[in-house]
Amino acid sequence: MRRQAIDRLDPADVEDRQRLETLTTDSDGEVRRAALARFDDPARLVGLLERGASRELHERLLALLIGRAGDTPLAFRLTLVERLNDPELLEAIALQGDNQDLRLAALARLDDEARLLTQACENGIAAVRQAAAERVTSESALTQLSRRARRDKQVARIARLRLNRQREDAAEARQRAARREQLLSALEQHAEHAWEPLYAGRYRHLQREWEALPDVPSRSQEQRFHEAALRCRKIIADHEARHHAIAAADQRREDADETRRSLIEALEDTLAGLRQGERIGEQDIASLQAQKRLLANRWQTLSDQHAPDATLSERYNAALLEHERILAAWQRAETQAAALKQALEACDDAPLRDAVAALDWPADLPPPALLARAQRRLNDQRDEAAGEASASAERFARELGTLDELLDRGAFKRASRLHQSLRQRLEQLPEDARREHLPMLKRLGAQLAELRDWRGFVAGPKREQLCHALEALADDRDLSDGELDRRHRQLVKDWKNLGDAAADRELSARFRAASDRIHERLSAWREKRDANRQQNLIARQGLCEQLEALIARPDPRADPDMLRQIRDRAREQWRRFSPVPRDQAEAVGQRFGTIRHALQMLIDQRAQEIAASKRELVEQAQTLQNDDGPAAQRAEQAKLLQQRWRELGRAPKGEEQTLWRAFRGACDNIFAARENERDDHAQRSRERLDAMQALIERLDAWQPENNQDASILEAAIAEAEDLEPLPQGRRSEGMRRRWSGIVRARRERLSRLAVSEAIHGWQALRPLLDAHLQADTKALAGEPAEDVESHDALSADIQRAHRQRNALRRDPPEANQVADRLTRLRVHLALLAGSQVSRDDEPLRLAIQVERLNEGLGREQTRAEELHGVLAEILATGPVAPELWQREAGELDLQLSRLAELPPA
Structure with a gap:
């Protein structure tokens, strides 16, 4: 009957088209095939394909897209092919399409290498075979392609060339990777060696070879290289610094x-x-x-x-x-x-x-x-x-x-x-x-x-040499004043060192005359130098006054490191303000020495106070280490102790290292305990994730068979709630989404099962309903009203509806009221089944929806409960004339058949 009804439906009509779309998912294959044959628009079939696919839908859509049926233009078919995601359908279009562009468009949508291999070997168009061969990339697929594509020499040649190229590239990549790994291992070993004379040259050689490699290293290799290079450069820099420091210290x-x-x-x-x-x-x-x-x-x-x-x-x-x-x-x-x-x-x-x-x-x-x-x-x-x-x-x-x-x-x-x-x-x-x-x-x-x-x-020639040198120096106008004074003083010193050896009055007079000329020439420069020395003296005295003010009013919370910086900077400034007048150099030097000694005492005093505070921090850290509280809380307290440690400054040099080792050891133990606790928490989280995954797989494999299986679903939900909260992460979010989808699907199936069971229960009441219809016919014909007896156990609602039907037969309402009530119940059933209603019944459908919303404010009924109530109302409606029932019964059965359909397991 459904097959025959298809021929009377018009796809151009909205309601008939909707019925045809419903029939495309019919349980009978011939019905589906006949319904699909009425569609000539492939775009509508593509929309049906997105809802759910069947073999008949694939066949009809394939026939329309490849041009075997219908008269759809090629450009429109190309557009539809670009929307498809079904690999089997795309593969069939690529093999059977009536146009090369159509086949290439379908091929472009394929990603599976096995299907591409099939196209490269079996497609009837050479351009399509070559295009498929170009997209085959794996070595195993290329090997199969080179063996199977012997009929198409071009495809076989492409496969062989790409296969050989891949093998050569793989071999070369392995060689480069081996060479890079060899260089990396050599550099890491070099970073572990102590310094030697050829250490820097060896490092530069390894670095040049690493940079000369053409390929790009991986992130781990790059990190290993940088770490090893940093260690090598540190060893070289430490050696150079040590060498310079030793040389400077020796000098x-x-x-x-x-x-x-x-x-x-x-x-x-x-x-x-x-x-x-x-x-x-x-x-x-x-x-x-x-x-x-x-x-x-x-x-x-x-x-x-x-x-x-x-x-x-x-x-x-x-x-x-x-x-x-x-x-x-x-x-x-x-x-x-x-x-x-x-x-x-x-x-x-x-x-x-x-x-x-x-x-x-x-x-x-x-x-x-x-x-x-x-x-x-x-x-x-x-x-x-x-x-x-x-x-x-x-x-x-x-x-x-x-x-x-x-x-x-x-x-x-x-x-x-x-x-x-x-x-x-x-x-x-x-x-x-x-x-x-x-x-x-x-x-x-x-x-x-x-x-x-x-x-x-010896002194005679030396005196002659010194005299000539001094005269030449007096006549030299290119030298700076400072260099002139330095050389002059050196020559005078050398002359005095000769004493009375080879003393000559004429040479002495010449030497004094040249010296006087230099003195006269340097008079302005010496005045400027003396003024500079006086300024340096004033600067040194000002520096002493600043330091004395600092020492006189020391900050009890002063940082020893800042005081050390002040001491070092004061020493640098002291050296910078040099020279000073000789007659006052000793006095200001003694003053600065006294100040520096007092400043050092202040630094030592503050350092000892800090050492005492840090000893207290060490004791607190050790106490915290032995505490039995939560590891995370102890770690946070340890961070606060570390912050206080950094704020205190440095203790005396030898004691600072000892206290730091003790403090760091206690903090390391605290943080290690926190890491162990985190590992335990992570292990428990992984166990919860694994248990949740197992529960999801178990529920995904389970399908309810009847409405009583709802207890199994509720038990699974309770088990999932016990596993919450799951750890944060993408895996947990994916599990929750999958779990929600599975639970929603199972609840939907249980709801449909409940509806189906309600319909089956209604079908079991058909003898009782038929008896009421016969009694209604007799009563409407003028015969005395008779009560129908029920021999089966009925539920309370059905029993009440049965008694109401008998009562209405004795006191029947108006015929139009009965007709309106049956129409209302039919529209209600259509609303529950999700079916379309006629334009005349649209206001009634809206009124029923409003009533359902108002009734659902207190407690929302399930579809099965609502259906049960509608069926009970159908049983309670009467007396029904035979022609009225014949007109409404078909539509009621159609809506019930739609409601009785179960989702796929």
């Missing part, structure tokens, strides 16, 4: 040692001059003390930068001991001076002898004038002469040894002064002492004369 150490050596020699010369003099005075002691203070300050400054050499330290300590010994003797002499003077004025020998003994003047030092008078007063003429002779002889012998040492060292000036003094004092010695020391004095005098002659022999 500074050598300069410092040379400066120390000159300072020690100057102090030793001064001490030796005191021992060689006739008398020691107050001026000699004051000059010695001033020289010692200057030496001590400069020695300490140099020692702050570099440790002194052991030999120089020994010489320095020995000179300081000698200085302390002389100073102690002088202080004793000043202490006993009053007693000696009083005893000499009183001519009392006993107090004088006690004072001289208490003074205990060293024998190798010339005595002060007052002590010499006391010594002469204590001894008589002969004892005094003998004592003086003996002392003079011993002193003369010691000074002869000193003269020998000076001549060996080439110290001509000091040796010449000492030799002149020894010659004058030789006549004052006793005869035996004079005979003993005279040969040695002559020998040393000959050595001195030889040294004088040699100095004169």
Whole structure:
């Protein structure tokens, strides 16, 4: 009957076309084929294809698109092919199309390599075969294509060429990858080696070879290369920095040692001059003390930068001991001076002898004038002469040894002064002492004369050279003032170093004249230099005042690093403000040294306070490490401790590293515990995801068979709720979307099953309905109304409708009311089935929809419950005339058949 009804439907009519579209999904294949044959528009079939595909739909659409049926223009068919996504249909169009462009359009929509391979081998058009062959890319597919496409030499050649090219490219890529990996491994091994002389060259060679490779490295390879290159460059930079630092430190150490050596020699010369003099005075002691203070300050400054050499330290300590010994003797002499003077004025020998003994003047030092008078007063003429002779002889012998040492060292000036003094004092010695020391004095005098002659022999040309150099320097107008002054001072220093060797009055006059010319030329420059030195002095004094203000009012929360920066910058500025006037350099230098010492004490004090605070942080971190609280919360607290650690600044250098190791170890353990907790959480999340995936697969494979299977779905939903919350991520979102779709589909099927069961229950009531119709016919014919008896167990709604039908037969309503009620129920069924209604029934459909919305405000009914209520109302409507029932029954059965259709399992 459905097959016969298709021939009476007109596709041009909207309602008939909708019925035909419904029949295209009929359960019978012949009905579907007949319904599809009524459609000549492939665009409408493409729309049906998007809703659901069937074999008959594929056949009809294929016939229309390839031109076998219908008269659709080629351009329109090309447009429709570009909308298709069905690979089987596209493959069939590419094989059977009536036009090359049509086949190529369908081929362009194919992505499956197996289908492309089929087209390349079996398509009847060469251009299509070649186009398909061009899109085959995998090695296995190309191998099959080269074997199967022997009839088409062009396709076979394309396959062989692309296959060979791919194999060559793969082999070359493997070689390049192996070479890149080899270079990368070599660079990583090189980064682990210690520095050697060829380390930098080897690194540059590996880097050039890496950059010369044509292919692009992967992200992991690029990262490995950068990490290894960074390590190599760090080793090279560390070595270069270490090398430069060592060289600079060595140069500074050598300069410092040379400066120390000159300072020690100057102090030793001064001490030796005191021992060689006739008398020691107050001026000699004051000059010695001033020289010692200057030496001590400069020695300490140099020692702050570099440790002194052991030999120089020994010489320095020995000179300081000698200085302390002389100073102690002088202080004793000043202490006993009053007693000696009083005893000499009183001519009392006993107090004088006690004072001289208490003074205990060293024998190798010339005595002060007052002590010499006391010594002469204590001894008589002969004892005094003998004592003086003996002392003079011993002193003369010691000074002869000193003269020998000076001549060996080439110290001509000091040796010449000492030799002149020894010659004058030789006549004052006793005869035996004079005979003993005279040969040695002559020998040393000959050595001195030889040294004088040699100095004169060397100094004569040297003086000529220095004089010419100074005159040339005075006439040179191209030199800057600074360079002129430096060379002038150097030449003057070299001239003075010659002493009286090869002295010449004319050369000296020429040298002084040239020097005066230079002095006159540099007068303006020296005034400017002095002004600059005065400005540097003012700047140094201002710097000292700023630092003194900082030290006087220190910030109790000052950062030691900032104080260290202030100290270092102050030291840099101090060096920048140089030179200063010489007469004030020592005073301002001592002031800056005192300030720097106080600033260092302030830095050390703040550093110790920070160390105490950091020890407390270490204790808190260790306590937090041993706590049993949540690892994430402990990690957040550890971050706060780390932030406080960074805000505190640095402790003293050695203690900072120790505290940091302890603090970092505790924090690392806390963060490791957090990572372990995260790993556990991630593992539990993965387990929930796996369980959810298994539940989804289980529910996806399950299809409900009847309405009672709803409990299985509710149990699955409850199980899914127990697995929530799922971890955030794309996988979880995909699972939720799939789960929602599956649950929605299963609920829809259960709803359709419930509707189908309700319809089947209605069909079981057809005997009861037929009995009521027969009783209605009799009652409407004028016969007495009879009640229909029900022999089956009925539900409460059906039982109530059954009694109502019997009651209406005894007191029947108007015929038009019964007809309106049946029409309303028919429209309600059409609305539930989703069917179209006639234009006359459209207001009724809208009214029913409004009522359904109003009734659903309190509790929304299911389709099965609503259908059950409509069927009960149909049973309760009566009495129904036979012609009215015959007119409405067909439409009611049609709507019920549509509602009874189940979705595919």
